Every structure is written in structure tokens, then in C-alpha cells.
Amino acid sequence: MLAQRAEDVAAMLLPEGARQGREWCVGSLGGEAGASLKVHLGGSKAGVWADFATGESGDLLDLWAGVRGLTLTQAIAQVHAYLGLREHRIENPGRSYRRPSREGVSSLPPQIAEWLSTVRKISPETAVRFKLASRKGALMFPYLRGGELVAAKYRKVPAKEFFVDADCEPCLFGWQALTGRERSVVLCEGEMDALAFAEYGVPALSVPFGGGNGAKQARWIESEFDRLSQFDTLFLALDDDLAGQQATAEIVKRLGRERCRLVTLPRKDANACLMDQIPRDEIVAALSASRTLDPEQLRQASEFADALVEEFAAAVGQEAGIRLPWQKAGDQVVLRPEEVSIWLGVNGHGKSQGMGQVTLGALVQDYRCCVASMEFKPVKWLKRMVRQATATEQPTAGYVRHVAHWFHDKLWVFDTTGTAKVDVILEVFAYAARRYGVQFFLIDNLAKCGFDEDDYSGQKRFVDRLTDFAKEYSVHVALVHHMRKGETEDKPGGKLDAKGSGGITDMVDTCAVWWRNKPKERAIKKARLKREEPEEDVLGKPDALLLFDKQRNGECEPTFALWFDQRSTQFLAHVRERPTRFVCPAVADDLGPTRA
């Protein structure tokens, strides 16, 4: 987008320059008139520039950063503003971290400096660049970012014992040695390796918690996600053991396959290369020989370790996936990762209400969820959910805050009402999956995703994209969709009654129907108008049915009878059951007079 406006950008950044043919010419990044720096204004090279006096070159983003003396992250922010782009993203509300103590921090004692240079081959210059220090007699690796001490790790020398300051922000090590203008960086597995890469003149950052997957990578990725956007290429040089491979797989999944490259070093890690006096040329060659991670490439069988464990667990009844929030449903229905489910129903038949409860169930099962409800403003939707979570019609302010706090790090909402364009939904969902590791996405509903009512092929394409998205990010997507009313809503319909193209229900893995027992409601109303008590057998009938009409990977297609509790708006599994409190109050007082 920026390249298309190369001339405007060049003229704005370098107003003393002048157009000569197809180039903008100026003296240097300083901006004075001249002709040693030239910017291409059109064609496939639009925006590419070179300063023939200094040998510097780059694209428009580098030019922006260079002229204004900014880091790339700062330049990216200005470019977004210039292009009028608002990033579609969801933020995690601020968290607070502790900063490491500076008490007792001193410069490197001679024996540690000696160990670094003679044993580990790290020069005193590199130690100074990384501001290595000492505390409690140990080597201190300061995690400095923009001059601020964000975290710290300590290593006893020569013993390989580590300790850290507790509760600091999980972040990468080595920002202090970067200029802020790099377009590529190596991610490695250890502070000593980041130092070794620096020794080789290669910019590198180290992951903070070593190899492995899950939270070990998820926590720093969440913190550093935006800052890493300055890099077009991430060279992954983690250890070639199982933990390193797991970390690599997780980083690729979250930071983007397209910009990650796998590096194989001549020794087990960068510091081992340095200690073995591997020359710089060989390290540079290893970076150029790094392989891309195209999906069709041969993959290491060990990458499948997690999937294999899950596969075996599935065989003994612990299949990964979200269960419905009613005990009686057991394992009959599983909302599996990599699958899409569709939840049908006629207007007012409890789709949104029911899906709120399904989402609550997923949260309780420790799945991170993201809800795009274009039917309601987030606060209205959340209000319904809090009522279900507390099993109370009017929870106290303290209880509401407690539930809101419980949602932290578990639940994200897509903040749009009305219709949302599918590209935006998918962009935001991909961000949430990558940055926050969200595993369950709810879209309520298809009609609000920006299609014309008769745009069946558009709707079908979107569902197809959802199935790809679910597979790519290994998440479950639940899509709410309207059903044709037909002649009567007194009988539950099936997947063939979904509005629009039948292709939609063909594509998804699971198809469910929410049906509200309107005949029962009418019978009760009629009896009450006559001032009679409704008959026992009418009262015992369920208020709603949840029918599964398709489960591609399940053994059965069950139907669940449910009873609707007006006060909590929960659907209950049995006629005289009491609503469940999904989140218990922090203090007993919050149960208030409306104790459920």
C-alpha cells in the first residue's frame, strides 16, 4: 500500500529532493538536495532506494525510519497513521508486572568476565553491549527494552544454575543490542546463544523459558507480538532436540509460517559454534541455507509428538475438545479443534442464550474463547453471560466484578455490532489465535457477517474459509445460523432447514438445532388464563431440545432435553434441577438476597 504512494511519501519525507525521470533524487537521508540517494517511484521496485555514497539501501519503511531517526516499530505506527489504517485487533486489558530489583547489581566481577571470554568466547565488547552485570555473585542477564529493565535472569558461574526475579514480564532477551532497524532476527534458545550470535555480527534474541511448547512460548509471544512485527524474517535457531522442535512448531504457528525460516547450525547451538571456532562465513551460510516452512515440505516425525499423545489419549476416551455444559451429554458431543460446528434455530429459539452457556462451559474447561456477537453490543452479551455464570438474575456489583476478573485471560470479544466484513472477522480471529492462543471462536450469527440475504455463494465461501481457519490454527469455530420457519415452528427442524445454501451444512463437521417448546409454553399460558394449574405431564415436558443432526467424527447424533430457568437463563439438564454457579463469588456477601 505504501509503495503505491512512493512519490508522495518520498516528497513528504525528503522535500528538498526532486523527481528525475522515474526516481526521486536527494543528497542523503539527511534530506539535502543532491543526487546520491535515489528512490524508485514506480513499477515492481516502487519505493526501493539506495544511497550510492554510503551503500545504504532499503524500502520505504527503512527510508521512513532512516530519515526520521525512528525504530522500525515507531515508523510502522506512523505509516499506519499516514495511510489512515486502523488495525483490527483485540487487546488484552493491561496487566501489571514487577520490575527486577536493582539492589546489589554491580559490574561483572573479574572471574565472570574471564569465564565469559576464555570459556564461552564472548568478548568484553559484547558483554558491554548487552550490559551484562552481576548480582548475588551470579552473572546477570538484564532483559532491557528501550533502556528499561523489564526482567532479569541470573546464572551461577561456572555451575549451570539459574534463577530469576519473580513476576516479571515474559519477554525476549537481547533487545538492548539491536538498533531497532533490523528487518530480520534470529530467535535462539538461551542468552549465551544471543551473545554468541552478536559476536558473529548477527542480530539475535533469545526466548526466555527455553524450549518446549504451551505456556513456555505462549507467554512471551503474547507480550512481544507487536514488537516482532518489525521483522520480515525470523530465523529460528532453537536446539535440535524435542523441546527445541516443540518451541519451533509453536513459534511458527503463532508468529506466521510465511516469515519463519529454520536454521541448522554446524554445532548444537550458536555458543557451541563460537567455542569450536566455527568461522562467521559458516554461520552466514547456515542462515542463507535456512529452509522455509512450506506446508508441503517434509516434516520431522518428532513434530507430531503432541498430536500423537492426543491421538492415543482419544482412544481411551480423553479426546481433545470441548464438552457440552451438561453432565448427561458426557462425551457424546465433542467440539473438536480443527472443526467447525453450526448451530441452527428459528428466531427466538434460544440459539444465542444456549451458545452463551456452551461458551461458559468451554471457559470452565480452560479453553480460551473469543465471541463475535454482532447481534448484541459486547456489554449486553456479557451481561447475559454473567447472569448465567452467577446463576442469579441480579448479581451484586462485587460479584459482577469478580466474574469480569475471572474472564481475564480467558474470554475476548470482537467489539462490533451490526454487520462485520468477513475479512475483518478472520483477521481478528487469526490475531487472537496467534497472540493469545484462543481455541474456541463463536460467531453469532452468519446473517450479520456482511452478506446480502441471497448471497448464498458468498456465505458458502465464508464457511469454507472458516473450515480452513479452524484447521490452520487448530481451533474450534462455532457458527450460529438461522433456520427457515417453514409451516410451523412447533416441531424441530433439521439441517436441511438451514437458511441459504445446503452446501453450508455439508461443509461443517457438526450440526445442531436449538428448538424451543412453544406448544408447552402455549399450553401453560392457556391453563393460566383459565386460572388453572397446567397438567403435570405438560410441566414435565422439556422447554427446549438440542438436537444433533450431524457429527462427522462422532459416534452418535444425540438429542438433549433441556429445561429453561428464567432467573439464571440457564438451560438445565433435568426438570427440577437447580442452576449451576459457573463462577462462585469471592465473598459470601455477594450471594445477596437473590441467593440461587
Ligand SMILES: Nc1ncnc2c1ncn2[C@@H]1O[C@H](COP(=O)(O)OP(=O)(O)OP(=O)(O)O)[C@@H](O)[C@H]1O
Ligand atoms: N426454551 C426457552 N424457554 C423460555 N425462554 C427462552 C427459551 N429459549 C430462549 N428463551 C428466551 O428467548 C429470548 C430469545 O432467545 P435467543 O436470543 O437466545 O434466541 P435466538 O435463537 O438467538 O434468536 P435470534 O435468531 O433472533 O437471534 C431470550 O430472552 C431467551 O432467554
